[in-house]
Amino acid sequence: MMLTALGLMSGTSLDGVDVALIETDGKQVKSFGPSGYRPYTNAERGLLRQALTEAVHLSHRDARPGILGEAERAVTLAHAEAVAAFIAQNRITPEEIDIVGFHGQTVLHRPERRLTVQIGDAPALAKAIHIPVMHDFRAADVEAGGQGAPLVPVYHRALVQSVPREGPTVVVNVGGVSNITYIDGTDTLIACDTGPGNALLDDYMFRVMSQPFDCDGRFAAQGRADEAWIARALELPFFALPPPKSLDRNDFAALRLGEVAPADGAATLTAFTAAAIARVVPLLPKVPKSWIVAGGGARNLTMLRMLRERVAPATVEAADALGWSADAIEAQAFGFLAVRGMKGLPLSYPATTGVPIPMTGGVIARP
Template identity: 80%
Template sequence: MMLTTIGLMSGTSLDGVDVALIETDGKSIKSFGPSGYRPYTDKERSLLRQALTEAVDLSERDARPGILREAERAVTVAHAEAVAAFTAQNRLTCEDIDIVGFHGQTVLHRPERKLTVQIGDAAALAKAIHIPVMHDFRAADVAAGGQGAPFVPVYHRALAHSLEREGPIIVVNIGGVSNITYIDGNDTLIACDTGPGNALLDDHMLRTMNQPFDCEGRAAAQGAVDVAWVIRALEHSFFARPPPKSLDRNDFASLKLREMPPVDGAATLTAFTAEAITRIVPQLPKAPRSWIVVGGGARNLTLLRMLRERLRPVAVEAAETLGWAADSIEAQAFGFLAARGLKGLPLSYPATTGVPMPMTGGIIARP
């Protein structure tokens, strides 16, 4: 049975709430609906940055001390407003939607401690929007010993199969953290985080140029890469570990650039992201035949150029050139995952998160 789902995603880039509607049975995609976006305000973004700092000390996943309680309220309100605006704009009623997939805002990800924390009050959201909300997708995976990330690979597989091209195909999602999905036919699905995505670059742009991100990679395009710094950064123990593996947004925050012009810093951090992504290739079963870039990084033309230089002669394509909605894929994915959760289908696998067996997940909050 096909379900009409709305997926909501607020990623580690802290830019805002993506909204997307799809029709799916949790295995294939019948149709893509409209998408929307509700940016975080400067005040909300500042609040979330404070929450990320305070969350480092959390030891219980349900604890919301201090600023985290205020941040959770802000996240919940922002998502409720995003759904209200989306449904009104597209003339949808709550009866038109079967389920909403609500990821929440990740503030801490420490799978080695069996701890992953996404803030956002799903019960309050369900009451506000009058639609059942599936949430807490990662908890069961982490509790079973999995990495709890990445969780979008099953959706990437559904998208890749629609292309009907020969594998292996890699879908690389560049958000705050970068992750890849390796797809080779129906049987082989491997996934892991690869290293930094936009987070380090975004933080650098805000700190040095008072800009939330490097629009189209223009700053990086004007700068010179500190190659020695990138080489040292790649000595981080994370890169030698085989997949599956995952990261917290702040795992590389201790890496500090030397004094340099802001554009050189942007170029260096962009090159670090590109190099980190390409470092995964030797750890894969076979060399990929094509790469598809999704997420915010797909709009960074300098990052795309660097990836193409490093992966030549294999094609590196931005998702939108294939008709995929690059900005909405993660939101679509959580609508897809909500449908899978409702049907008890697996959300994660041993080769995607390191969980001992295929795991379903998610909890439903009803209005």
């Protein structure tokens, strides 16, 4: 049975809340509905940056000391406002939506300690929007020994089935962290985080240029990448690990560029993201023939060009070129995952998160 799901996503790049409507049975996508976006204010973004700093001290997933409690309230309110605005703009009633998929805001991801923390009060959100809310998607996977990430591969597989490609296809999501889904026919589904996405670059642009990101990759296009620095960074043990593997947004925050011209720094970090994605190729069963890029990084034309150079002769195209929504794809995915969770279907697999057996997940909060 097809259900109408509203997916919500607030990613590690801390830009805002994506909202997307999708009609699905949890296996196939019948149709995409409208999508929306509610940016975080500068104050909210500052609060979330503080929460990320404080979260490194957490040892229990439900603890919300100090600034984390304040950040959780802000995240919940922002999501409630995003849903209210979306419903009003699209003239939808809450009764028309069967389930909301609420990821929350990741503030700590430490699967080796069986700990992943997403802030956001799902019961309060359900009461505010008058729709059941599926949340806590990652916990069951991590408790079972999985990485808890990435969870979007099952949705990528459903999308790729609608645009058949010859040979293996990789869908890359470039958010704060980059992750890939390797799809070869209906059987092989492999996934992992590959390294930094936009996080290092965004943090650098904020620190050096007081800008939240490098629009279209224009600033990096003016600089020259330091290939020696990239080669050294790629020697970090993470890059040689086989999939599945996952990262926290700040795992590479200690990497420092030294004294470089700002444009060269942006070029180097952009090239590092592309190189880290390409570095996964030797770890896959076959060399991919096509790459589809989604997430905020899909709008970074310099990053796309750098990735093309590193994976040639394979094709690299932005998800928008296929009629997918690069911006809404993760929000759509959590709508899709909410329906799968309702039906008890697996959200993660041994080859996507390293979980011992296929795992469902999610908890429903009712209004």
